[in-house]
Amino acid sequence: MDQKSNHWKPELDTAPLYLQVAHHLESRISNGDYPVGTLLPTENEIAAALGVSRQTVRQAIGTLRNKGRLSARKGVGTRVEAGFDPERKRFIAHSRSELFEIAAETEFVIDTKEEVSAQGKLAIELGCRPGRKFFHMAGIRYPGNRSRPFSWNEVYVDSRLAGAVKDITVARSAIFHYIEQFTGEKIQEIQQEIKPIALDEVIAGKLGVSTGDLALVVTRRYYGSGRRLLEYAFQVLPAERFTFTTTLRAES
Amino acid sequence: MDQKSNHWKPELDTAPLYLQVAHHLESRISNGDYPVGTLLPTENEIAAALGVSRQTVRQAIGTLRNKGRLSARKGVGTRVEAGFDPERKRFIAHSRSELFEIAAETEFVIDTKEEVSAQGKLAIELGCRPGRKFFHMAGIRYPGNRSRPFSWNEVYVDSRLAGAVKDITVARSAIFHYIEQFTGEKIQEIQQEIKPIALDEVIAGKLGVSTGDLALVVTRRYYGSGRRLLEYAFQVLPAERFTFTTTLRAES
DNA sequence: ATGAATTTGTACGTATGTATA
DNA sequence: TTATACATACGTACAAATTCA
Numbered sequence: 001m002d003q004k005s006n007h008w009k010p011e012l013d014t015a016p017l018y019l020q021v022a023h024h025l026e027s028r029i030s031n032g033d034y035p036v037g038t039l040l041p042t043e044n045e046i047a048a049a050l051g052v053s054r055q056t057v058r059q060a061i062g063t064l065r066n067k068g069r070l071s072a073r074k075g076v077g078t079r080v081e082a083g084f085d086p087e088r089k090r091f092i093a094h095s096r097s098e099l100f101e102i103a104a105e106t107e108f109v110i111d112t113k114e115e116v117s118a119q120g121k122l123a124i125e126l127g128c129r130p131g132r133k134f135f136h137m138a139g140i141r142y143p144g145n146r147s148r149p150f151s152w153n154e155v156y157v158d159s160r161l162a163g164a165v166k167d168i169t170v171a172r173s174a175i176f177h178y179i180e181q182f183t184g185e186k187i188q189e190i191q192q193e194i195k196p197i198a199l200d201e202v203i204a205g206k207l208g209v210s211t212g213d214l215a216l217v218v219t220r221r222y223y224g225s226g227r228r229l230l231e232y233a234f235q236v237l238p239a240e241r242f243t244f245t246t247t248l249r250a251e252s
Numbered sequence: 253m254d255q256k257s258n259h260w261k262p263e264l265d266t267a268p269l270y271l272q273v274a275h276h277l278e279s280r281i282s283n284g285d286y287p288v289g290t291l292l293p294t295e296n297e298i299a300a301a302l303g304v305s306r307q308t309v310r311q312a313i314g315t316l317r318n319k320g321r322l323s324a325r326k327g328v329g330t331r332v333e334a335g336f337d338p339e340r341k342r343f344i345a346h347s348r349s350e351l352f353e354i355a356a357e358t359e360f361v362i363d364t365k366e367e368v369s370a371q372g373k374l375a376i377e378l379g380c381r382p383g384r385k386f387f388h389m390a391g392i393r394y395p396g397n398r399s400r401p402f403s404w405n406e407v408y409v410d411s412r413l414a415g416a417v418k419d420i421t422v423a424r425s426a427i428f429h430y431i432e433q434f435t436g437e438k439i440q441e442i443q444q445e446i447k448p449i450a451l452d453e454v455i456a457g458k459l460g461v462s463t464g465d466l467a468l469v470v471t472r473r474y475y476g477s478g479r480r481l482l483e484y485a486f487q488v489l490p491a492e493r494f495t496f497t498t499t500l501r502a503e504s
Numbered sequence: 505a506t507g508a509a510t511t512t513g514t515a516c517g518t519a520t521g522t523a524t525a
Numbered sequence: 526t527t528a529t530a531c532a533t534a535c536g537t538a539c540a541a542a543t544t545c546a
Binding site for chain 2 (some may be wrong): 071073093095096099188189190191192193194195196197214215216225239243244245246248
């Protein structure tokens with residue numbers, strides 16, 4: 001967007017420096033300054049150009065390698081990897097920040113809202129005593145262009161935090177982001193579980209696919225500091241449109 | 253196994269120091285020296301005890317945090333996290349080393365072996381020109397105690413590397429390990445893809461579950477240096493016994 | 505085929521920031 | 526408020542893999 005977006009200045013009082021560097025590199029990649037398949041400048045060059053230490057650059061590159069955006073080889077350099085297959089891939093996150101980005105590119109249109117009391121199976125799922133109150137929301141998540149639904153979502157939020165979410169009709173950000181802003185507390189850890197299901201009539205109908213089609217259910221538990229469960233959510237993704245992919249590196 | 257397995261000595265000419273430290277910590281955890289739910293000694297204490305720098309300890313702890321074995325909180329310490337639900341266990345890997353460990357704890361009993369030539373769908377899956385030759389093996393992977401099969405596996409190896417695997421009848425190590433020993437080349441990267449299927453009669457029968465049951469298919473592509481595809485494999489895991497879980501941390 | 509230059513990987517040291525108890 | 530313990534960030538040096546003259 002800028003005339004020259006290789007302009008970079010560290011901001012004070014915000015994110016850690018290495019994340020700022022990571023974000024900067026990412027934006028230059030998507031700008032086309034560092035095309036897919038090419039090598040980045042060397043770590044030392046980047047460090048010199050940005051006025052940070054090589055360690056910091058390495059840590060930034062490390063986070064992008066974990067996300068699969070970059071790969072590195074000794075004696076060669078750091079390669080920009082292919083972006084994501086725009087249709088499939090991508091919609092299951094590998095990191096908190098990625099989860100955040102995905103949510104920002106989609107819209108969660110909320111269908112139903114209600115106060116519920118956890119009983120039986122739900123209480124076990126949530127790992128709480130039966131009777132604990134939660135605020136429950138359900139609806140469809142659409143891609144930015146609203147072409148067709150890509151997931152069915154259900155969210156349970158501790159009822160003391162209901163104020164953070166009860167007025168939302170369309171969420172354009174991650175639900176956990178609303179919670180963070182409401183409480184001022186940062187979600188420290190998200191546990192994610194993936195399993196297959198066959199779609200029942202109701203959800204298949206909402207997603208515009210056939211009953212009995214296969215899907216992946218991604219269940220997430222969001223923990224604040226001290227490992228307090230703040231949010232529980234699950235998401236149903238039709239199998240023919242989404243797969244989950246990860247890259248396992250040699251070390252680390 | 254030792255009288256005192258807190259005995260630790262860095263070995264020369266082997267793995268990087270931080271991985272040795274990670275492995276040491278892991279074994280002390282499974283020994284019960286560091287029980288689940290307790291805090292590890294501080295980073296400085298570990299560093300002093302082992303005679304390595306605090307950075308190295310941090311890097312070791314970092315790899316175990318990525319695997320979900322540990323979690324850390326500022327001002328508090330580093331907590332030993334619950335192992336995995338012993339039934340569903342951890343049979344989908346998050347890192348190369350974990351994949352290696354899992355394979356070592358199981359047995360791959362090979363059913364069929366043949367030379368195949370990649371055509372049509374297979375050639376596309378493998379990302380190679382039609383007609384390229386592969387050595388194909390298929391069979392069941394059992395837990396160490398051979399109680400009941402837990403996955404159906406199919407492996408495709410570049411036919412020039414067939415010598416690495418063609419005499420195996422029961423593999424007690426990862427197939428990629430045989431390839432590494434044969435070629436002397438290390439697998440640099442493994443790409444992993446997860447999607448759901450409904451089991452057909454044949455595979456359901458082999459796994460001892462019902463036809464139509466849901467399963468996860470984990471497809472893996474193994475790349476050597478220079479991103480050459482050395483192995484392609486997929487694994488079918490019955491859904492009711494396995495789920496895939498990951499933990500997303502706040503930063504990384 | 506050898507060796508030098510390049511580039512990432514590992515390891516150590518030190519200092520300061522920040523969340524927690 | 527103070528002390529503790531992890532988090533970030535700077536620096537240095539050398540090892541290991543690759544490339545190329």
